[in-house]
Amino acid sequence: MPVVLPGEVxxxxxxxxxxxxGLQQISNPEEKTAMTVTRAGTLEQNAKGNQFWVEGNSRRYVPAAQEPVIGIVSARQGEGWRVDIGYAHQASLDGLAFEGASRRNRPNLKVNSLVYxxxxxxxxxxxxxxxxFDAQTRKAEGFGELKGGFLVRCSLKMSRNLLNPNYFLLPLLGSRFPLDTALGTNGRVWISAKEVKQIIVAARCIEAADPDGGGMDQNAIKKFISTLDL
Incomplete structure (x- = not known):
């Protein structure tokens, strides 16, 4: 992928x-869609070629619309909550921003609750x-409070790797034991499994495969798993 610098169109x-x-859309008199680069890094895109971002070595998450994140409720605020998503500023979550929520029926989130x-x-x-909820269907589609489980922190690069359906790690772990995950682009992964030791194995594998950590590939992770107590 090409290396891009701030200001490039x-x-x-x-x-x-x-x-x-790392990207911001700009008006363009031509038929093409134009975007300008706001930070240095490599230009990445999905398989369909209709989603773009700049992958850099930044450790602080910068939110972008439509991205999934895992947040930690930090305070109650009026009819909603303040949520830590790893950004420089807290995010706001309205009490009605849930599937089927109403003035009389809304979630009762506590401080330190996890939300997807x-x-x-x-x-x-x-x-x-x-x-x-999903913006198109207005259904939860997996979003909402995350109960139980364990929160793993990783690099932003690793979180995007895990969101890639072609990345090897989660299918590899799923072939060893059943697990549920919630993946945030903000360097946070929620894991739930039947046994605590399975959660520990999943967490250690994520840390080992993280480019900012061990950076292990698929073969190395398989060998690593064989050394763990399952």
Whole structure:
């Protein structure tokens, strides 16, 4: 993937695209869609070629609209909550931003509760906003409070690796034991399994495969798992 620098303008033939961290869409008199780079790194895109982001070595998450994140409730705020998503500013989560929520029926989140949410608003001059449902279906689709399990922190690069369906690690772990996961682009992974030792194995494998950690490949991870107590 090409290395890009702040200020570079990139054009694509796709009329509808999704922009992740490091990119900002700009108006363009031509038919093409144009975006400008806001941070240095490598330009990445998904298999369909309609989602772009800049992968750098930044350790602080910068929210982008539509991205899934795992947040930690830090305080109650009016009819909603303040949520830590690893950004410089806290995000806000409205009490009605859940499937089927109403004035009389809404979640009762406590401080330090974990939530799996989607970034609904991300602007450099405004605090991020979250919602716990799919924007198109208005259904939870896995978003909401995360109960039990264990939170693993990893690099932003690793979190995007895990979100890639072609990445080897989660299918490899799933072939050894059943587990549930919630994957955030903000360097947080939630893991739940039947046994505590299985959660520990999954957490250690994520740390071992993390490019900022051991950086192990598939063969090395298989050998590593064989040394663990399962």
């Amino acid at each position: 990139i054009q694509t033939q796709h009329k509808t695209i999704k922009l992740g961290p 949410a989607r970034v609904s608003l991300a602007h450099k001059d405004m605090e991020p906003e979250l919602e716990c």
